[in-house]
Amino acid sequence: MEEPYTETLDSVFTRLNLYSIDLLELLRNPKQKSASFLPEMADLLRRTPPEALQSCFDYTLFPLLLLLDAAVECRKEKKVDSGESLGALEISDRVAEGVLMCIEALLNKCHLGSVDQMVMLLKKLSYGAMLSPLEASEEFRGGIIRCLRAMLLRLQQCSNSQGLHHPTPNALGVGLWPVALGLPKRSVAWTKIPSQQSKI
Helix, strand or coil, X not given: CCCCCCCCHXXXXXXXXXXXXXXXXXXXXXXCCCCCCHHHHHHHHHHCCHHXXXXXXHHHHXXXXXXXXXXXXXXXXXXXXXXXXXXXXXXXXXXXXXXXXXXXXXXXXXXXXXXXXHHHHHXXXXXXXXCCCCCCCHHHHHHHHHHHHHHHHCHHHCECCCCCECCCHHHHCHHHHHHHCCCCCCCCCCCCCCCCCCCC
């Protein structure tokens, strides 16, 4: 039986603040900084009520997206034959999958604040979705798709600066995302979404 939620808004902010510092340190030193805090962060995000998370949404999402960008970039630059990364940072599968778990948990609870934020997030996730099986693990690509799904399911609650609701997912023309977002003409590596959440 799940324990009742007892944390205050101040305690949630304090913990998320510490996790954000850990995320930035992980981005700075991915080979030295331990990623053991990621499951705890994902669990906190899942248990915290939406109204408590919404006020911390941008603050919490920012370092997660920095790590996602780094994870996608180093996989795009990876040599398929040698497995070596050409980039300055190398984000492991364990870290990348943990970051996606946190992003998914956050998107399941919070709505986006503007059309610009929606487009920005779609671009970042779409770049990850276009990684091939040779570039990224099935768990990583599945995590990307779950994040996209979580975001789409809350689009109707997302409003722009004029207070207008965004269109429903079907109206967005999901199949045309790469073209609409100006992404390279490359097949999106859609993958089967696991029925259970990936473990770190």
